[in-house]
Amino acid sequence: MLALEDRKVQVLRVVELAVEVDRRLGARLSGEVQPEFQAETVDWIKQLLISELLKVELLGITRSTEAVPDLLRAIQNSDSSIRWSTATALGQIGGQESVQALLTASKDSAYFVRLAAVSALGTIGSSAASKALLKVLEGAADNDVHLRAAYELGSLGNNIGIQTLSEALNRQEKSVVQRAILNLKLLNSKVSNLVLLKALHHPKYYVCRLAVQALGETGNGAWISDLLQVLEHEDSRSSEIISLDESVIFALGKIGNNKAIAALLRLAKHSSFIIRSKVLEVFGNLHCKLAVPTLREALKDEDAVIRRIAATSLGKIDDSLAVPDLIKALDDPEVCVSAARVIGELRSKEAVPKLLKLLKDENHHTRQAASDALGEIGGGKAIKELLKLLKHPTFQTQQIAAKTLGLIGDKTAIQGLSEALEKQEKLIVAKTLELTAKEQIRETTEDLEELEGVAADLAVALMRLNCCIGTLLLTQKLENLTSHGALWGYFSFDLPMDLAIEAAVPLLLKALEHQSIEIRCRAASVLNSSLHKTKKFSVVLLPIIRKALQSLDELVSTNAMSILCRIEHKEAIEEILKNLEHSNLLVQIQAASVLVKLDNRSAVPILLEGLKSEDVFVRSNSALALANSTSEEVVSALSFLLADQDFKAQNEVIRALEKIGNPKALATLCELETKSYDYEVVMAIAAIQNRCKFYNYEIWQEATQDAALKMQDGGRSLQLPSVDLLVKIDQTTQQIDRRTQQMAAEPKYDFSDANFHAPVNFGDNPTGDFIGTQNNYATDPEVQSAIADLRTLLTQLQTQHPQVNTEIEALAILDAEFTEIKQSNRWNLATLRKQLLNPERHLQATKAALGEVAKHYLEESVWAKAGLTYLDKLSEDPNYGA
Numbered sequence: 001m002l003a004l005e006d007r008k009v010q011v012l013r014v015v016e017l018a019v020e021v022d023r024r025l026g027a028r029l030s031g032e033v034q035p036e037f038q039a040e041t042v043d044w045i046k047q048l049l050i051s052e053l054l055k056v057e058l059l060g061i062t063r064s065t066e067a068v069p070d071l072l073r074a075i076q077n078s079d080s081s082i083r084w085s086t087a088t089a090l091g092q093i094g095g096q097e098s099v100q101a102l103l104t105a106s107k108d109s110a111y112f113v114r115l116a117a118v119s120a121l122g123t124i125g126s127s128a129a130s131k132a133l134l135k136v137l138e139g140a141a142d143n144d145v146h147l148r149a150a151y152e153l154g155s156l157g158n159n160i161g162i163q164t165l166s167e168a169l170n171r172q173e174k175s176v177v178q179r180a181i182l183n184l185k186l187l188n189s190k191v192s193n194l195v196l197l198k199a200l201h202h203p204k205y206y207v208c209r210l211a212v213q214a215l216g217e218t219g220n221g222a223w224i225s226d227l228l229q230v231l232e233h234e235d236s237r238s239s240e241i242i243s244l245d246e247s248v249i250f251a252l253g254k255i256g257n258n259k260a261i262a263a264l265l266r267l268a269k270h271s272s273f274i275i276r277s278k279v280l281e282v283f284g285n286l287h288c289k290l291a292v293p294t295l296r297e298a299l300k301d302e303d304a305v306i307r308r309i310a311a312t313s314l315g316k317i318d319d320s321l322a323v324p325d326l327i328k329a330l331d332d333p334e335v336c337v338s339a340a341r342v343i344g345e346l347r348s349k350e351a352v353p354k355l356l357k358l359l360k361d362e363n364h365h366t367r368q369a370a371s372d373a374l375g376e377i378g379g380g381k382a383i384k385e386l387l388k389l390l391k392h393p394t395f396q397t398q399q400i401a402a403k404t405l406g407l408i409g410d411k412t413a414i415q416g417l418s419e420a421l422e423k424q425e426k427l428i429v430a431k432t433l434e435l436t437a438k439e440q441i442r443e444t445t446e447d448l449e450e451l452e453g454v455a456a457d458l459a460v461a462l463m464r465l466n467c468c469i470g471t472l473l474l475t476q477k478l479e480n481l482t483s484h485g486a487l488w489g490y491f492s493f494d495l496p497m498d499l500a501i502e503a504a505v506p507l508l509l510k511a512l513e514h515q516s517i518e519i520r521c522r523a524a525s526v527l528n529s530s531l532h533k534t535k536k537f538s539v540v541l542l543p544i545i546r547k548a549l550q551s552l553d554e555l556v557s558t559n560a561m562s563i564l565c566r567i568e569h570k571e572a573i574e575e576i577l578k579n580l581e582h583s584n585l586l587v588q589i590q591a592a593s594v595l596v597k598l599d600n601r602s603a604v605p606i607l608l609e610g611l612k613s614e615d616v617f618v619r620s621n622s623a624l625a626l627a628n629s630t631s632e633e634v635v636s637a638l639s640f641l642l643a644d645q646d647f648k649a650q651n652e653v654i655r656a657l658e659k660i661g662n663p664k665a666l667a668t669l670c671e672l673e674t675k676s677y678d679y680e681v682v683m684a685i686a687a688i689q690n691r692c693k694f695y696n697y698e699i700w701q702e703a704t705q706d707a708a709l710k711m712q713d714g715g716r717s718l719q720l721p722s723v724d725l726l727v728k729i730d731q732t733t734q735q736i737d738r739r740t741q742q743m744a745a746e747p748k749y750d751f752s753d754a755n756f757h758a759p760v761n762f763g764d765n766p767t768g769d770f771i772g773t774q775n776n777y778a779t780d781p782e783v784q785s786a787i788a789d790l791r792t793l794l795t796q797l798q799t800q801h802p803q804v805n806t807e808i809e810a811l812a813i814l815d816a817e818f819t820e821i822k823q824s825n826r827w828n829l830a831t832l833r834k835q836l837l838n839p840e841r842h843l844q845a846t847k848a849a850l851g852e853v854a855k856h857y858l859e860e861s862v863w864a865k866a867g868l869t870y871l872d873k874l875s876e877d878p879n880y881g882a
Contacts, residue, residue: 067093103132231272253282276306347377604629
């Protein structure tokens with residue numbers, strides 16, 4: 001837009017104001033003006049008192065040849081980071097001088113400067129840049145620069161670059177081959193893909209494999225027949241051939257279209273075991289229902305591994321049609337474990353009889369899989385049979401039956417479990433008395449260990465069913481429990497998350513007082529894991545949590561606080577408040593983090609103090625917690641901390657401000673960027689500007705305050721419009737001004753003394769090519785009268801047409817109404833016709849009307865929207881008026 005303007009005073013004033021608003025915006029506009037003005041506008045960028053690194057970036061943003069001399073000096077700077085940034089900037093500007101400087105920089109002592117220079121030549125893309133890239137190819141300082149130059153040439157359509165990448169596939173260094181394949185994949189052109197296809201038949205298998213992977217990642221089904229040809233080789237069990245075959249199968253899976261699936265279905269019958277097994281595995285990963293018949297057939301394969309893979313893949317696909325075949329597979333000793341797991345996921349009750357039978361299997365893994373499956377399926381029949389197994393002669397079967405009953409969670413099993421536990425305890429007493437009589441009480445016998453193990457599993461099952469009998473027994477045994485026992489014995493259970501756990505309170509309380517730190521930590525961990533995926537809470541648990549918080553063990557106290565942090569309960573919040581003064585700083589931070597989310601300001605000072613900690617973990621957690629706050633107090637405090645150059649958590653604070661997205665931080669971040677260029681700061685500024693849809697917070701504040709003062713209507717103070725509405729108004733006025741700049745009619749306005757008194761808005765992306773405009777409401781009495789007429793008219797129409805609920809309907813009625821007004825001499829709307837519908841006046845009057853209409857209709861009714869749309873169209877076309 002500025003490139004069309006030939007009035008120097010206005011142009012310079014606009015750029016000057018833009019620089020004041022935002023340095024990057026000013027830099028961009030300084031290079032958008034006509035060439036004869038750029039020496040002066042770019043010089044303003046050069047004179048900014050900012051870091052050299054930032055200045056180089058801004059000069060690149062100008063894309064002006066006026067910036068080249070300074071950049072040519074900067075590319076010789078002793079600081080390699082400045083040279084790197086300068087190379088990028090020269091790439092944005094281009095020109096013969098830039099090309100020559102970048103060619104020299106391609107031999108820089110710093111590796112990343114060399115790469116930046118080559119990339120910049122590719123960005124320029126001129127014939128001179130292409131020639132320079134060819135010279136880089138001839139004398140590249142290292143392989144990476146050589147390959148990057150080849151890639152840039154290839155991206156410019158120069159086949160010499162692609163030929164160079166093709167030749168690199170014959171190099172000995174695997175890293176060079178990998179980089180060449182990657183570049184060919186990124187180019188993804190007809191010529192580069194032909195090179196990859198040719199590489200499928202390379203004499204080195206690892207080159208073939210890399211080419212296969214690259215073609216698969218393109219997702220293009222055109223390569224399927226070429227990939228299948230790779231599998232046509234003499235049978236070999238070498239690791240390279242196996243790896244190549246696997247790559248082909250996974251590449252077909254990545255392509256994943258119907259043609260690829262059809263090819264995989266054919267390969268499922270391949271003679272090669274490796275190919276068949278990998279195909280069946282891919283079917284599961286793709287959740288491919290078309291493969292279910294093939295997988296069901298594979299359950300009958302003579303190879304046990306194939307059968308196991310088929311069962312696992314069927315579980316991933318989750319197709320009930322496979323259940324009968326999976327139930328049959330339970331009879332297969334080689335597959336029953338995989339089949340049982342899948343059946344449990346499918347919750348097939350038809351499998352219960354066979355699963356119960358597997359509980360007696362000699363193989364531990366088989367019993368475990370059957371138990372887990374029954375725990376998922378449940379049902380009265382299973383419980384009845386499991387209670388019978390509690391009397392089985394082998395200890396292992398008794399234990400697995402007890403565990404399964406606990407997992408099923410049906411309270412009808414309590415009586416049977418209690419009776420079994422009572423019987424077991426009598427056996428333990430009898431065995432202990434026997435050992436005492438033989439004076440072997442200090443010795444541990446295998447029988448006693450097994451008896452104790454069964455009793456523990458019975459007790460745990462009862463506790464899971466919220467029965468206090470099991471809890472009491474485990475509490476008694478806990479007194480003599482060792483650290484080893486905590487990990488492998490009575491206390492090695494995890495309470496289920498979907499069942500009541502109040503019965504475990506006495507046990508956990510006792511465990512938190514145990515002399516062993518392993519047991520104390522285990523108790524906190526058990527409670528933590530039991531609430532990991534649920535907010536289920538009972539006040540009965542508070543004594544445990546309080547006791548855990550009093551522990552001197554950091555792991556125990558932090559575990560307890562993390563539990564409280566996940567509980568939505570009034571008493572839990574009260575407990576969190578108490579721990580803002582906990583002796584452990586990390587516990588304080590955890591507590592404060594929750595309270596900040598609840599907008600509790602009392603937690604803010606603790607988190608701010610946490611930012612000063614020597615512990616990076618504490619600092620990070622503090623910043624993360626503060627990022628959840630939107631209060632002005634937090635933003636101000638974080639901005640203040642950034643002013644301290646010795647502040648340890650600077651990067652954490654910058655990321656927190658970026659996440660909060662409050663524009664109040666923009667001034668501080670911009671000032672920080674001026675002192676020391678930091679990529680984190682740059683990203684934070686850009687993120688906030690994009691989110692808020694304006695560059696400068698101070699200007700926005702001035703605009704909204706000014707708008708508030710102008711919204712006094714007959715002594716009645718109106719509510720300020722929403723930010724979104726102001727943005728909409730501003731976007732509309734941008735369209736008006738773009739049209740204004742194209743009009744040759746006089747008068748041309750002089751902005752030499754102008755100031756921005758409106759939000760400088762840039763649509764969805766503040767880095768765009770245009771700037772916002774002033775929303776100065778007209779003070780002309782006749783214009784104000786026309787606006788009042790317009791508001792009256794919209795109010796009348798809204799009353800007369802209550803059935804209208806879309807903007808399109810309202811716009812049609814408005815258009816008819818305005819057409820009548822243009823042709824009418826009705827005195828009460830004469831001012832409206834003269835000011836708003838007159839082509840000589842509408843540019844000024846429409847601006848005022850847009851704002852006033854929006855303010856009057858604060859809820860953005862369909863009539864207000866239609867009015868804004870009509871005026872917007874009117875201002876786009878000067879002939880649209882009366």
